[in-house]
Amino acid sequence: MAEMTAADAAEHLQVSQRQVRRLASNGVLATTRVVGRTLLLDAASVHQLAGRVRHNGRPWTAATAWAALALLSGQDAPWMDSAALSRLRHRLRGARATEVAWLARGRARVHQMRGWGQDTGLIPTGVSVLGHPQLAALFDLSPAERGADGYVAARHFNDMVTSLGLFDDVEGDITVRVVPDDAGYALDRPLIAAVAVDLSESLDTREAAAGERVLDDLLDAFRDGRAVRRLDEAR
Known part of the structure; x- marks a missing residue:
């Protein structure tokens, strides 16, 4: 390396x-x-x-980042007030995938880890959702035979580390994305836009291209007012 x-x-x-x-x-x-x-x-x-294309402007707060990902996933963001949501919708209508990924980078703090437990405490994202045929087809990717990738709320992180025997390791095969407790997003289901952003940041060029393509498709649907099939419905 x-x-x-x-x-x-x-x-x-x-x-x-x-x-x-x-x-x-x-x-x-x-x-x-x-x-x-x-x-x-x-x-x-x-x-x-x-x-990547660099973009001006400070990254969104975690709450704004998750609101953007929820809107692009066809869901609501009740933790944001109406004025903030209006501004966010306007920004998304003129955004590209690379810009959204750049601005949403504060959505979680990432830990690369290793352990002897299972990844049952994580809301799956990235390669961890590709085991479902419909999602693999959506991203045009084969299921990955490596590790796990998922989100956990900050308030549950320490308990999860203990229960799953996790420890930080830059070469570990478990990617844990810790979401701040004030982010608004309830972490009750995967969001397709979050999966797309996470894949777009992969060091695997095919995964990165697939994530960016799907994110661009979601942005097009948002601009056109087309309904987006929720990821949990596809599963």
Whole structure:
């Protein structure tokens, strides 16, 4: 695995080292290890981010990010007031998939982990939903034979780590996405837009392309006022 220091990543991405560390803590950049005070990153994740279209503007709060993903998934976002929802709908009508993925990067804090338990405490996303034939067909991807990927509420994270015997490991095969407790989203079902965004950030180019394509399709449907089939209905 090729590595890159935070300083080199900052120069490559044309951002500050502080921003690089924030991107790493949010799971946008993959951390390989820390040597002394030097943060080392997976170079592939840096090059992938550099290859995306960068967008101006601060990332959405977790509440706004989940409201956007809910709207694109054909669901409501009752935790947002009407004025905020109106502004968000206007933003989404003019957005592209890469912009939504960039702005929604604060939706969760990502932990790469390993353990001996099962992933029953996670709301599945990314490759973990591809075991269902209809969802695999939607993304035109085959089921992945690797690990697990899913969301958990911050208030349940520590209990889940204990019950499943999880520990942080940058090469672990369990991706745990911890959603802030003030995000609004109840984490009671997967959201198709969240699955698409998570796949669009994959280091696997085919998965990334599939996620971006589906997210663009959801944006087109939102602009046209077409109904979106809920992911839990497809399952």
